[in-house]
Each structure stands twice: as C-alpha cells, then as structure tokens.
Amino acid sequence: MTKLFNVYRVLALVVGVLLLVGTVGSLLKYLLEDGTTLQRLGDDLTPIWLVHGWIYIVYVVVAFLLTQKARWTIPQLLLMLVAGLVPGLIFWVERRVAHQLRADHPELAQDQDAR
Numbered sequence: 001m002t003k004l005f006n007v008y009r010v011l012a013l014v015v016g017v018l019l020l021v022g023t024v025g026s027l028l029k030y031l032l033e034d035g036t037t038l039q040r041l042g043d044d045l046t047p048i049w050l051v052h053g054w055i056y057i058v059y060v061v062v063a064f065l066l067t068q069k070a071r072w073t074i075p076q077l078l079l080m081l082v083a084g085l086v087p088g089l090i091f092w093v094e095r096r097v098a099h100q101l102r103a104d105h106p107e108l109a110q111d112q113d114a115r
Contacts, residue, residue, distance in 0.1 A: 005109050008066050011059040016090035018052040023087045056084050070105055
C-alpha cells in the first residue's frame, strides 16, 4: 500500500495545482475585458479543465482504493473526492489523509526515505 499512498499524494498535488490554474484561467477569461492579454491567457488555459478532469478520474479511483485498504468510512472518501473539486482544499485534505494513514497504519505509509 506504500506505492498506493505515494500515488495518491502525487495525484492530489497534480489535481490541486491543475484546479488552481484552471480556476485562475477561468477568472481571467470571464472577468476581464475581451481581447486583453490576460483575458487571452485565460482563454488559452481552458484546456487545463480537460486535463484536470481526466487526472481527477484517476484520483477518484486511487482515493477509493486507498480508503478501502485503510478501512476508512464513506465520509472520509467523500471528503477526499470533494477536495479535488474545491480550489485549495485538496492540499489540506492530502496532509490530513497522510497524517491519519500514518497514525492508523504506520507500516503502510512508510516514507521512501525510511526504508
């Protein structure tokens, strides 16, 4: 499960960054006057949402597998899933998940350096 935990952490970081970049891009695209440089940048960032969506699907599967192996509750899984949809929340949730997994299953959440 250590590999699954590490995959979860990387996916959480990637999903979180893509979500923040996509949100900033959308704000630039829709809140600024058409034709400005920043508005065009926001328009150019629109494909980020497609990438975020596909990686989020992989994140959902990995989060589900992690909660099943750790025998966590449905609310814990739902928090992990919602975190991938609310900008910035996933960074806090990832730290919470890492802390909880280390407390509940220290043998399963070993850092690569500790081995």
